Amino acid sequence: MKPFIFKQFQIQQSKNVFRVGTDGVLLGALANIESASHVLEVGTGTGLISLMLAQRNPHAYFLGLDINEEAVALTKLNFENSPFQERLKNNHQDFKIFETECKFDLIVSNPPYFEESGSEKDKIARQTVELNFRQLIEKTAVLLTEKGLFSVIIPVEAGEVFVQIASENNLFLNRKVDIKGIENSNVKRLVLEFSPIEKITEASEFIIEKSPRIYSDQYLELTKEFHVFKKNV
16 A cells, blocks of 8 residues: 655555545644643554644654554654654553553543444444543543643544533533534544633634635645645645
8 A cells, every 4th residue: 555645754654544635644643732742543454543643743752652562663663763753652551450550641542433344454443442532532531740731633523522521521621623524514524632621712713625625714724834746736
């Protein structure tokens, strides 16, 4: 399978691990990384999100976890081949039983969300078989620093439940980005950012395409330091 080429790094891919997708790119570009020193990614897949965040913050150190052995091997390869390799580590680990004395300034995840699927790859990466929302949120609440942030991208249908579970664990919605696939369409994804600090939620809208297969100016601007493409005219 061909690698996905970004400006500063490449992503080797595998048919048995979810490939580079728009959700991961959006979270890697939108998550608030500016003040973080220690970052944890839950469910690394190819390592895309951590690599994007490492490019955006040259001072942060990253730990990635995945329960899929093939994903771990792929992430390790992509980390080692990147210019940020000294700041990136990954482990084969079930987040539910992950133990560490370290706390994190930022925890990011593109979590599982499809309830049913025909493939083993989907069952691990996209379903709630291995890690459901409540388990993800409860563990994250323990591992965040007092001013830490928790950033996720999830389907809009799951937003209300996710926010409620987070609130039950004293993680409050600080930021919400409504993601539309195309202009004048319904919201399909949410980028949500939580913190132990309660404050007024910052809300915004993001449009991926202005017309079919034509990226919006908003998307092109957001990803200009990553994607290798020319602006559509």
